[in-house]
Amino acid sequence: MTLVRQTSPHARSPNSTQQIMKWVLLAAVPGLAMQTVFFGWGTLINLVWCILIAVGSEALVLKIRQRPISFYLTDGSAIVTAVLLALALPPLSPWWLTLIGISFAIIIGKQLYGGLGNNPFNPAMLGYVLLLISFPQEMTQWLPPVGAAGHTAVKSFSEALFTIFPLFGHPINIDAISMATPLDIVRENTSLTMKELWSENPAFQYFAGRGWLWINLAYLLGGLFLLYKRVFSWHAPMGMLAALLVMSTLFWGGAGSGSHGSPLFHLFSGATMLGAFFIITDPVSSATSNKGRLIFGAGTGILVYVIRTWGGYPDGVAFATLLMNMAAPMIDYYTQPRTYGHKKPNKGLPEQH
Known part of the structure; x- marks a missing residue:
């Protein structure tokens, strides 16, 4: 038998x-x-x-x-x-x-x-x-x-x-x-309105940088393919793009010379889509739980906008990713999912009495 x-x-x-x-x-x-x-x-x-x-x-x-x-x-x-x-x-x-x-x-x-x-x-x-x-x-x-x-x-x-x-x-x-890249041009601009900047500089086209719009759309297409194949979940990319969208909307500044660029400009310029779907989704250096990935992505999006707008570098995807990599263990600690049969997640070893 x-x-x-x-x-x-x-x-x-x-x-x-x-x-x-x-x-x-x-x-x-x-x-x-x-x-x-x-x-x-x-x-x-x-x-x-x-x-x-x-x-x-x-x-x-x-x-x-x-x-x-x-x-x-x-x-x-x-x-x-x-x-x-x-x-x-x-x-x-x-x-x-x-x-x-x-x-x-x-x-x-x-x-x-x-x-x-x-x-x-x-x-x-x-x-x-x-x-x-x-x-x-x-x-x-x-x-x-x-x-x-x-x-x-x-x-x-x-x-x-x-x-x-x-x-x-x-x-x-x-x-x-x-x-200079479009992100750098917008960051350094202090005198021209957005309309003047777009009409006078060949680096711009439509609502983003010339060429960069299509490059970001291509990476978005590749990212959707990876989502379809379930290589990663939607939480980290959505967290980053949503946070970047919110930040760029809050601090847009209109169409005057003090503008930091429209939300669409930030979404489709630089390494936004490459970072959202190919970099922060690294399963090793990112957070592990779904809630943790949302926080990880949102933190990356906020830091990307801060570095782009007020920092010393035109695009902040790399720096933002590394900073959130350092925060990933702490995010995992506070976002552990509840284990079946327990009322709340266990964090660390139980206390010895």
């Missing part, structure tokens, strides 16, 4: 770590395509270079730690970190800048804490903040998007390649063609 083992758990999920990483990479394709369309080949070149360095750095540390290299590399987490950092970098970032950022993200931000599942901070955002603080000039050299004056200065794959890797060709002078 055969005895069938029927111990719990009986529920099985088709989502493995590797499968989830594949869904995330697939969801990022529309945003990557839009960034390439509006800012040229540099985004794709940065992405390939980031992936190579990320995989190499992870393999090196795993070798030093005497861990099975193929087992950990095939989970796709290093590639996702590389893709997120590459999408956040200016399109013609020099090769050494990308090398420093992604090496720091993998070695210090991830492997130093024990690898995937142990990192308290989002590794990609750690690498980005390191670069932004250390090399502010290189990190703010964004090309004009398609349709704006100066975009045709970098029009071929070879020009972008030789600008990033100035070894065999003549690099483009990025200083001569770079321009």
Whole structure:
């Protein structure tokens, strides 16, 4: 007689770590395509270079730690970190800048804490903040998007390649063609009304930045796809977008020279949708309960607006994410769900009498 083992758990999920990483990479394709369309080949070149360095750095540390290299590399987490950092970098970032950022993200931000599942901070955002603080000039050299004056200065794959890797060709002078992002222009504006700003500056189009509207819509589409696949819940993205919407409505300032930008401008400019659906939804460094994710997302949205409007940086997604990563353990402590059979959630160990 055969005895069938029927111990719990009986529920099985088709989502493995590797499968989830594949869904995330697939969801990022529309945003990557839009960034390439509006800012040229540099985004794709940065992405390939980031992936190579990320995989190499992870393999090196795993070798030093005497861990099975193929087992950990095939989970796709290093590639996702590389893709997120590459999408956040200016399109013609020099090769050494990308090398420093992604090496720091993998070695210090991830492997130093024990690898995937142990990192308290989002590794990609750690690498980005390191670069932004250390090399502010290189990190703010964004090309004009398609349709704006100066975009045709970098029009071929070879020009972008030789600008990033100035070894065999003549690099483009990025200083001569770079321009401030729409968020930075609005933050620094003190004299023009919003109507004048929109009509006189080629960086703006419709109610957001030229190109940035379509890029954010593409990341929104990818985020909805991930929600459909149940890679994460809606709580963190909705908390961030709702908080950003509320803050930008309260402190809008109208259409005069003192305006901080409309709510739609803040929702569809910069890294808003990338941050809401691809960065703060990191299951390791974010909060764990549904209520906690709402608080985590809302806190991120508030900090993003504060940094954008009154801080020293044009976009605050990376700083806001890292600050809320530090708060995640406390959020989890105070938002533990009630266990079945108990009247309230247990926080910590019971007191000994």
